Amino acid sequence: MTDRYASFVQSAAGRALVKRLGLPDPPRLRRHHPGDPLLTGPALLGAAVGGRLAEPVTAILTAAGVELRDTGTAAPQDRFGALVYDATGITDSTQLRQLYDFFHPQARALLPSGRVIVLGTPPSECPAPREATAQRALEGLVRSIGKEFGRGTTAQLVQVTGDANDTSLESALRFLLSGRSAYVSGQVIRVGVGAASAPADWDRPLDGQVVLVTGAARGIGAALARVLARDGAQVVALDVPAAGDALAAVANDIGGTAVQLDLTAPDAPTRLADHLASRHGRVDVVVHNAGITRDKTLGRMDADRWDQVIDVNLSSQERINDVLLERELIPAGGRIIGVSSIAGIAGNRGQTNYATSKAGVIGLVDSLAPALRDRNISVNAVAPGFIETRMTARIPLVVREAGRRMNSLAQGGLPEDVAETIGWLAWPASGAVSGNVVRVCGQSLLGA
Amino acid sequence: MTDRYASFVQSAAGRALVKRLGLPDPPRLRRHHPGDPLLTGPALLGAAVGGRLAEPVTAILTAAGVELRDTGTAAPQDRFGALVYDATGITDSTQLRQLYDFFHPQARALLPSGRVIVLGTPPSECPAPREATAQRALEGLVRSIGKEFGRGTTAQLVQVTGDANDTSLESALRFLLSGRSAYVSGQVIRVGVGAASAPADWDRPLDGQVVLVTGAARGIGAALARVLARDGAQVVALDVPAAGDALAAVANDIGGTAVQLDLTAPDAPTRLADHLASRHGRVDVVVHNAGITRDKTLGRMDADRWDQVIDVNLSSQERINDVLLERELIPAGGRIIGVSSIAGIAGNRGQTNYATSKAGVIGLVDSLAPALRDRNISVNAVAPGFIETRMTARIPLVVREAGRRMNSLAQGGLPEDVAETIGWLAWPASGAVSGNVVRVCGQSLLGA
Numbered sequence: 001m002t003d004r005y006a007s008f009v010q011s012a013a014g015r016a017l018v019k020r021l022g023l024p025d026p027p028r029l030r031r032h033h034p035g036d037p038l039l040t041g042p043a044l045l046g047a048a049v050g051g052r053l054a055e056p057v058t059a060i061l062t063a064a065g066v067e068l069r070d071t072g073t074a075a076p077q078d079r080f081g082a083l084v085y086d087a088t089g090i091t092d093s094t095q096l097r098q099l100y101d102f103f104h105p106q107a108r109a110l111l112p113s114g115r116v117i118v119l120g121t122p123p124s125e126c127p128a129p130r131e132a133t134a135q136r137a138l139e140g141l142v143r144s145i146g147k148e149f150g151r152g153t154t155a156q157l158v159q160v161t162g163d164a165n166d167t168s169l170e171s172a173l174r175f176l177l178s179g180r181s182a183y184v185s186g187q188v189i190r191v192g193v194g195a196a197s198a199p200a201d202w203d204r205p206l207d208g209q210v211v212l213v214t215g216a217a218r219g220i221g222a223a224l225a226r227v228l229a230r231d232g233a234q235v236v237a238l239d240v241p242a243a244g245d246a247l248a249a250v251a252n253d254i255g256g257t258a259v260q261l262d263l264t265a266p267d268a269p270t271r272l273a274d275h276l277a278s279r280h281g282r283v284d285v286v287v288h289n290a291g292i293t294r295d296k297t298l299g300r301m302d303a304d305r306w307d308q309v310i311d312v313n314l315s316s317q318e319r320i321n322d323v324l325l326e327r328e329l330i331p332a333g334g335r336i337i338g339v340s341s342i343a344g345i346a347g348n349r350g351q352t353n354y355a356t357s358k359a360g361v362i363g364l365v366d367s368l369a370p371a372l373r374d375r376n377i378s379v380n381a382v383a384p385g386f387i388e389t390r391m392t393a394r395i396p397l398v399v400r401e402a403g404r405r406m407n408s409l410a411q412g413g414l415p416e417d418v419a420e421t422i423g424w425l426a427w428p429a430s431g432a433v434s435g436n437v438v439r440v441c442g443q444s445l446l447g448a
Numbered sequence: 449m450t451d452r453y454a455s456f457v458q459s460a461a462g463r464a465l466v467k468r469l470g471l472p473d474p475p476r477l478r479r480h481h482p483g484d485p486l487l488t489g490p491a492l493l494g495a496a497v498g499g500r501l502a503e504p505v506t507a508i509l510t511a512a513g514v515e516l517r518d519t520g521t522a523a524p525q526d527r528f529g530a531l532v533y534d535a536t537g538i539t540d541s542t543q544l545r546q547l548y549d550f551f552h553p554q555a556r557a558l559l560p561s562g563r564v565i566v567l568g569t570p571p572s573e574c575p576a577p578r579e580a581t582a583q584r585a586l587e588g589l590v591r592s593i594g595k596e597f598g599r600g601t602t603a604q605l606v607q608v609t610g611d612a613n614d615t616s617l618e619s620a621l622r623f624l625l626s627g628r629s630a631y632v633s634g635q636v637i638r639v640g641v642g643a644a645s646a647p648a649d650w651d652r653p654l655d656g657q658v659v660l661v662t663g664a665a666r667g668i669g670a671a672l673a674r675v676l677a678r679d680g681a682q683v684v685a686l687d688v689p690a691a692g693d694a695l696a697a698v699a700n701d702i703g704g705t706a707v708q709l710d711l712t713a714p715d716a717p718t719r720l721a722d723h724l725a726s727r728h729g730r731v732d733v734v735v736h737n738a739g740i741t742r743d744k745t746l747g748r749m750d751a752d753r754w755d756q757v758i759d760v761n762l763s764s765q766e767r768i769n770d771v772l773l774e775r776e777l778i779p780a781g782g783r784i785i786g787v788s789s790i791a792g793i794a795g796n797r798g799q800t801n802y803a804t805s806k807a808g809v810i811g812l813v814d815s816l817a818p819a820l821r822d823r824n825i826s827v828n829a830v831a832p833g834f835i836e837t838r839m840t841a842r843i844p845l846v847v848r849e850a851g852r853r854m855n856s857l858a859q860g861g862l863p864e865d866v867a868e869t870i871g872w873l874a875w876p877a878s879g880a881v882s883g884n885v886v887r888v889c890g891q892s893l894l895g896a
Binding site: 092093094096097099100101103104107108123124126128129130132133134135136137138139140141142143144145146147148186297298299301303306307310311314315318343344345346347348349350351352353354355356357358359360362363364366367368371445446447448 | 540541542544545547548549551552555556571572574576577578580581582583584585586587588589590591592593594595596634745746747749751754755758759762763766791792793794795796797798799800801802803804805806807808810811812814815816819893894895896
């Protein structure tokens, strides 16, 4: 569960050797601790002519205590915590040159674990093909910057609709600038319309929220329970009875409650709904984190391996959603959050069952998000890449090393990185973020 | 421009050595030659309960001379040229088991360069979230099969709308089953509504079509000119004046005409339109193949490198489209076909300019396709992966080898593979295929 190579590289002796031999050089990533400032240095703001977001972004960042600079006042030797560019003014490919003009001189100006954020308009909302084309082009730039800049830099494209909710833009910026998004890079995140409420304290963005976490006994689920509790949530930690001891330890640790339940049992949705109704009267956030693998190539896979994986990772989650929604236990402002996977995006050898289930989770987000818009319930998912867990620790060394290094950050992510991203999607302030599948993969090379 | 390793592996001496050492084993791919049958063996058809495509698929394949089998009559030792499964009947994740039941016993039944085709419904057209979820899940299965089956197998998901045009379904099946799609795998292809007309002779699917190919002097463009001419098109081959000799050689070779023109010149669109109007009165198919690279990391890139790449690969193409459309030189039934790139999907280090331009090509497809639906003009693009050209021959050996092998077919593609895919999109029979970006990458691991 530890990346010994990265620890070595980050030691004094290791640094010298790695530089001399030209080995992969995974940087130590800046991660979030309560009370941390959003950035380790000032943010440089830029905007294309005609952009519409300079004003809200300036207001948001100033309120968040970020020191702001613009290209007029920045000196060549200045170093920044973030480069933030409002590209919403770009309506034609010939205007893309403004992005070059902003980023070219700053390519080496970012502090370690710096942030690149380009703000654009969703192409589907652009009135003219020329504008849609130029806005879609931004994705190629951002993904290339993510692969170029190095030293823990992450780069994202945030697509903001014309009538987007300012609180949700703030929520996205606070997440993406902070150490919470340490292992999220090369992503396109859409911020749209939907009710969102800012927290009284941005260090406790989940204050008072009742959050259900399935598969909470270990790995990503346990990390998630801890992150959610740290951020103010009342956590209902659920796992199978066989994991009861580990589950109780997690629940005790965070002052949450534990529920032992096999989610694939026919009566599980009803029992779960009854429990939530009687104990909390509602569940604000449902995180379907429980998942299993049963790897075999399709020719060698028995039917049980297929059925179990589809049922745990997909079908049982659909049954639970349906019952919780039907009984109106997820109130307006609620969240459904799934866990997909790079395998669900790209497919994977030996994982036909797993990849099918995880591609289905993407389908669930795509279809349920618009269906629940009227009820003001958002639906999103994360798609982890290589994360350091007991599951990945069992992968043979050579394959594991390839998986760890084949991303822009040259290292695996931690369960906490996935947890922080799910946590952000759960914030009441993120209400206008719906229908997104956010990869937590360090911008893995793998994809489709 | 040759993959010496693959040639070696495919020799008798090479085969023995490669097996002993466990080296990558790139199979010799089945490629199209006029008069070839669609498949080298029978096709096994299957369908989920309630599917709607068994009838048209059976009719199409029978007419195309394919021998059909079903699971009731197939023997365990039977070997197939293709496995074709109609999954449109699947409306819930619990029904995905039917795919396992069909594919599990056949995982080793495909002949070399076999074909897996799963037919589904576009999730956005499914009335219920459960159906949309299950239909989206198919993508994970197909992409995993593409990575598992090996021996030159390709696997695709063809999403067919409820009111799809049968001729375009036939066009897609004929392309995907044939050797024309040798290097296309792991793709999702949508077949929708739109006028499409079957050719008199499926071996000359472009008979009488006037096709403009830019960048036709060499590489993919020259291969494309040859494939289009072979399939019956009148080719207008265009390139810059500096490539005049090579261009003339291509044009003479195929009985086409040559146009020397710098497409970035301000008067280029008008001059091109004038030429097409006076010589042909129209242009049925426009293939924007011309493209350049000017690689540098963003910090080291001068503004010219940025401007040239954006202008050649994107902006000049937009200007030409606009003039040709405004003067109505692209008739109903016409085609606009762009060339994107894996770099436009995933981004690439040292290619911020190129990736931006190629991401823009995807935006052009996404936005122009719906805008031109009323005029019955389709807009699509291909996105090549690692293709053996003069451009890739200049890549340093180790990087080149990685690029070549990191895909499900363990080899680079040929310019002909890209050409065949563009050719298929150009067929009058493919009229209901619009808004697609088809990767020609052997299911490269790279993506986003």
